[in-house]
Amino acid sequence: MILLLGACTSVSNEEAAEAYYNLGNAYFDLGRLNDSKRAYQRALELDPSLAAATYNLARLYIEDRRFDEAETILHALLEADPENILLYETLGWLQFRRGNNQAAVQRYRQTLDLAEGNAAVWYNLGRIHEVEGELREAIESYKKAVYYEPESIVYRTGLGEAYYLLEEYIEAVDLLYPVFTSGERDLRLMVLLLKSLTAAEEYPAALEVANAGMETWEASSPEERQNQIKAEILFYKSFILLVGFENTTQGLSALRESIDTGYDEVDKLALLYRYPDIPGFEEIRELLEDKKLAPEFPSAPDIEE
DSSP, rough: OOOOOGGOSOOHHHHHHHHHHHHHHHHHHTTTHHHHHHHHHHHHHHHHHHOEEEEEEEEHHHTOOOHHHHHHHHHHHHHHHHTTTTEEEEEEEHHHTTTTTTHHHHHHHHHHHHTTTTTHHHHHHHHHHHHTHHHHHHHHHHHHHHHOTOOHHHHHHHHHHHHHHOHHHHHHHHHHHHHHHOOOOOOOHHHHHHHHHHHTTOOOHHHHHHHHHHHHHHOOOOOOOHHHHHHHHHHHHIIIIIIIIIIIHHHHHHHHHHHTOOOHHHHHHGGGGGGGTTTTHHHHHHHHHHHTOOSSSSSSOSOOO
């Protein structure tokens, strides 16, 4: 419940507005968006000149899909501050949320005209290009994001995913493996690296990453554990063991555990049917048939998202 700070006669409107603004920020951080919006609105009632509250209210309108109201606020702010980089960036995000990708690109380009080194904008451009199926353009944008913020795992993983989608597995490995060897244990990065190494048939390194991924998953707190990640890691580990090392016992064990954990990607499981000469193939086939996960055809496309 929002406190009625404005009713305290000993507090000026400006002080009360600032208090409501801070309260709105706190609610926003807690994910209580309706309370946050009411706090910002009250702050503006007390002090209409409070630009920060106006901007944050526009952000909330975007989350509410009240795009016209958000756009009106942002344009008004832009008239008062025509070189405000954040406003152009937020207008780009608004257009992206609205589904108008080309308008979003235009706004992001305006942002880059003012700040070439804005890594977040380069990353967002990459995401838009990827959504539009323009993977080469996505790679160029992601490269810029990584160039300006090389320590960002999110930006590096975005670039790695684009390489992976283009089946440029070695490029993805070259980008991600040094980060892994430096000690980074982000699960999303490790899964992407694991898939890239497996597709590149770099089985020893892939097994190293699979084992590290399982260790990281096991060490995570229960509320952070995602079984689909565990199942995916186990599937690729089983593939590596069965195909790369011909270790039937451990490979089948990992495959069973993967399926029991919820892995049911038939197109990926079908990749095992490409290797009918590996030891234990009949047991693999029987397991998949028993679990009703056998592919309809004995071949399947390459590993891909």
